Amino acid sequence: xSDRIVSIVDDVAGRRIDCPVYEPTxxxxxxxxxxxxxxxGMWTYDPGFTSTASCSSAxxxxxxxxxxxxxxxxxxEDLTEKSNYLEVxxxxxxxxxxxxxxxxxxxxxxxxxxxxxxxxxxxxxGFRYDAHxxxxxxxxxxxxxxxxxxxxxxxxxEHRTITAHRLIAKMPTLAAMCYRLHRGQPFMYPKNNLxxxxxxxxxxxxxxxxxxxxxxxxxxxxxxxxxxHADHEQNASTSTVRLAGSSGANPFASIAAGIxxxxxxxxxxxxxxxxxxxxxxxxxxxxxxxxxxxxKDKNDPFRLMGFGHRVYxxxxxxxxxxxxxxxxxxxxxxxxxxxxxxxxELEQKTLADEYFQERKLYPNVDFYSGIILRALDIPMNMFxxxxxxxxxxxxxxxxxEMHEDPEFRIGRPRQLYTGPAxxxxx
Numbered sequence: 557x558s559d560r561i562v563s564i565v566d567d568v569a570g571r572r573i574d575c576p577v578y579e580p581t582x583x584x585x586x587x588x589x590x591x592x593x594x595x596x597g598m599w600t601y602d603p604g605f606t607s608t609a610s611c612s613s614a615x616x617x618x619x620x621x622x623x624x625x626x627x628x629x630x631x632x633e634d635l636t637e638k639s640n641y642l643e644v645x646x647x648x649x650x651x652x653x654x655x656x657x658x659x660x661x662x663x664x665x666x667x668x669x670x671x672x673x674x675x676x677x678x679x680x681x682g683f684r685y686d687a688h689x690x691x692x693x694x695x696x697x698x699x700x701x702x703x704x705x706x707x708x709x710x711x712x713x714e715h716r717t718i719t720a721h722r723l724i725a726k727m728p729t730l731a732a733m734c735y736r737l738h739r740g741q742p743f744m745y746p747k748n749n750l751x752x753x754x755x756x757x758x759x760x761x762x763x764x765x766x767x768x769x770x771x772x773x774x775x776x777x778x779x780x781x782x783x784x785h786a787d788h789e790q791n792a793s794t795s796t797v798r799l800a801g802s803s804g805a806n807p808f809a810s811i812a813a814g815i816x817x818x819x820x821x822x823x824x825x826x827x828x829x830x831x832x833x834x835x836x837x838x839x840x841x842x843x844x845x846x847x848x849x850x851x852k853d854k855n856d857p858f859r860l861m862g863f864g865h866r867v868y869x870x871x872x873x874x875x876x877x878x879x880x881x882x883x884x885x886x887x888x889x890x891x892x893x894x895x896x897x898x899x900x901e902l903e904q905k906t907l908a909d910e911y912f913q914e915r916k917l918y919p920n921v922d923f924y925s926g927i928i929l930r931a932l933d934i935p936m937n938m939f940x941x942x943x944x945x946x947x948x949x950x951x952x953x954x955x956x957e958m959h960e961d962p963e964f965r966i967g968r969p970r971q972l973y974t975g976p977a978x979x980x981x982x
Contacts, residue, residue, distance in 0.1 A: 560576075560577040560579075560585075561574045561575065561576060561577065562574075562575050562577055562587055563575070564589075564592060564595075564596060565596075566596045566597075566598070569596065569597070571595065571596040571597070572595070572596065573591055573592055573594075573595025573596050575587050575588050575589055575591070575592070576588045578612075581617070582617050582619065582626070583617065583619065586609045599970045599972070601972050605795075605969075610790060610795060610798070610967075611790070611798065611958065611961070612961070612963070613789075613790070613954065613957060614628070614651070614957070615627065615628065615648060615787060615950075615953055615954060615957060616628075616648075616787045616788065616789045616950070617789070618788070618789050618867055618868075620865075620867040620868050620869050620870075621869050621870060622870065623868050623869075623870040623871045623872065623873050624873060625788075625873050625874065627644065627647060627648060627786070627787060628647050628648065628651055628652070630647070630653075631873075632783075632784065632873050632874060632877060633873065633876070633877055635647075635783055636780050636783050636784065636877040636878075637877075639653070639783065640751075640752070640753075640779060640783075641752055641753065641779050641782045641783050641786070641946075642659070642662065642663055642666060642752050643659060644783050644786050644949070645666075645724055645786070645949040646658070646659065646662050648786060648787055648949050648950060648953040649720060649949065649952070649953050649956065663752075665721055666721060666724060666725045666752070667725070667746075667748040668725075668748075669721050669722045669725035669726060670725045670726065670728070670729055670746035670748065670755065671726075671729070671745070671746060672700075672703075672726050672729055672730065672733075673703045675703065676696065676699075676700075676703065676730075676733075677733075677743060679696060679699055680692060680696060680733055680734075680737055681737065683695075683737065685737070685738070685740065686738070687737075687738075688937055689731075689734035689735065689738060689937055689938050689940075689941045690815065690818075690819045690937075690940050690941060690944070692734045692737065693730060693731065693734050693815055693941055693944060694812045694815040694816045694819070695812070696730055696733075696734075697723075697727075697730065697808055697811055697812040697815060698808055698809055698812035699808075700722075700726070700808040701806045701808040701809060704719070704722060704808070707719050707722075708806045708807075708808075710801070710804055710805075710806065710807065710959055711959075713960075716807070716955075716956055716959060717956075719807045719808070719952075720807075720952045720953075720956060723807070723808075723811060723948055723952055724948055724949055724952065727944070727945045727948045728746075728752070728755065728756040728759065728945055729746055729759060731756070731938075731941045731942070731944070731945045732744065732756060732759035732760045733759075734938070734941055735760055735934075735935075735938055735941075736759075736760075738935075738937070738938075741763070742763075742764060743759075744758060744759045744760075744762050744763075744764075745759075746758075746759060751775075752779075753775050753778050753779045753782065754770055754775055756778075756945075757770040757774065757775065757778070757932075758770070760934075761933075771888065773881075773884050773885050773888045774885060774888075774931075774932055776881055776884070777878075777881040777882065777884070777885045777928050777931075777932070778928070778932065780877060780878055780881045781878060781925050781928055781929075781942070781946065782945070782946040783877075783946075784874040784877055784878055784921055784925075784946075785921075785925075785943055785946035785947055786946055786947065786949050786950050787947070787949065787950025787953065787954070788947075788950065790954075791823070792817050792818075792820070792822075792823050793814040793815075793817040793818040793823060793824070793947065793951070794814065794947075794950060794951060794954050796813050796814050796816075796817040797810050797811060797813060797814035797951045797954060797955055798954055798955065798958050798967070799813075799967040800813040800814075801955045801958055801959070802958065802964070802965065802966045802967040803966055803967075804966075807952070807955060810951075810955055811948065811951050811952065811955070814944075814947070814951045815944050818940060818943060818944055818947065819940055824939075824940040824943045824944070825939075825940060826861070826862065826920075826922035826926075827862070827922040827923075827925045827926030827929065827939050827943075828926065828936050828939045828940070829861040829862070829922075830861045830862035830922055830923050830926035830927075831926045831927075831929075831930055831936055831939075832861070832936075833860070833861040833862070834895055834898060834899055834902075834926075835895070837898060837902075838894060838895055838898055844898070844901050844902055844905055845905075847860075847902070848860075848902075848905060848906065848909065852911050860902075860906070860917070861922075861923075862919055862920055862922045862923030862924075862926065863906065863912070863917045863918065863919055863920065863923065864915070864916065864917040864918070864920065865920045868920070869916065870916055871916065871918045872918065872919075872920040872921050874920070874921035875918065875919055875920050875921050875923070875924060878921055878924040878925060878928070879919075879924055881928070882924040882927055882928050883900075885928060885931050885932075886900070886927070886931060889931060895930070896927065896930075896931065899923075899927050903919050903923070906918075906919070907919070926939065929942060
């Protein structure tokens with residue numbers, strides 16, 4: 557907090573309140589309005605909390621105007637170039653990058669928790685064969701509390717740490733099980749001699765009858781995608797995890813709440829919308845020129861999915877990180893891939909178009925991640941599951957930080973009541 561004070565005055569009632577100002581490491585200062593109701597008898601009104609800081613956090617910072625994303629002070633460009641996903645997990649949870657020895661110990665610890673209780677298999681097979689994978693995932697993560705109740709004391713730092721490791725380790729196992737169940741294929745056990753991403757691809761696509769070895773290009777593309785989705789400040793699902801956790805709910809229930817929020821198409825469904833758009837363009841036979849003309853036409857409801865971003869007003873820094881690995885993966889596939897050729901043509905022509913340049917409507921991370929997931933033969937109903945797997949570490953890190961915050965308290969937003977006035981019962 558700085559020495560700066562901002563006074564809020566109610567001229568009609570003749571009341572005033574002095575609000576201290578908090579100065580962040582980066583970004584705009586925050587006005588502490590906690591005493592405003594007692595001082596001038598008013599609440600603030602902020603639908604969607606888009607102008608309200610609900611917490612203080614030292615994990616992730618976004619500058620939408622500059623197109624900047626930092627995790628614990630490190631740029632997302634440096635992390636995707638120089639780190640793997642588990643190193644980023646360690647960073648988000650602990651605040652610093654691991655030494656070589658710390659990483660080896662951490663990786664071994666995560667691998668020790670990749671198995672799930674055998675009864676989870678029975679729990680999962682109780683779902684209909686055509687159940688949506690996100691329904692299965694959110695329910696199963698919540699059900700983990702009934703299997704691992706040895707570490708559910710949220711006031712115990714050791715319990716919180718154990719649960720964090722369990723969630724990061726088991727989420728790929730559960731995600732792959734969701735996929736295998738939907739496909740009617742046998743579940744594959746994790747193999748601890750594989751890296752985090754290789755192990756996930758093994759559990760997704762291996763079969764008992766033969767060996768499976770993923771392409772290094774595919775591993776790199778998926779690892780980059782996981783890093784880019786690891787955390788993204790106080791988005792809807794992260795805020796949901798914090799709000800659920802603020803009641804003292806166990807960590808599995810809190811993360812399950814975040815998964816349910818992510819399932820909403822306005823949050824986790826953007827890369828799925830990109831592929832639906834590309835499929836629609838391909839099916840219609842429409843040219844890219846015609847598609848772009850429709851996107852420019854104010855009277856046409858058609859919109860290009862995967863271009864521009866609500867937070868990033870200039871460019872999405874994650875798109876720059878994922879663009880190359882996306883192109884490398886498509887180059888490796890080669891052959892006759894009409895949908896991917898269409899996507900590349902759309903990318904090139906929009907980047908060269910003055911209309912999109914002036915409005916800063918560049919391809920975002922969802923444009924490239926959707927193409928990568930399709931290229932890896934991951935079905936669209938699994939896209940949001942992949943997002944949840946990547947974001948688990950961010951949810952857990954934010955949940956842990958909340959419980960370590962001395963100002964932590966249960967969430968209780970206020971409202972502006974607009975219903976009927978008090979009236980007699982007839």
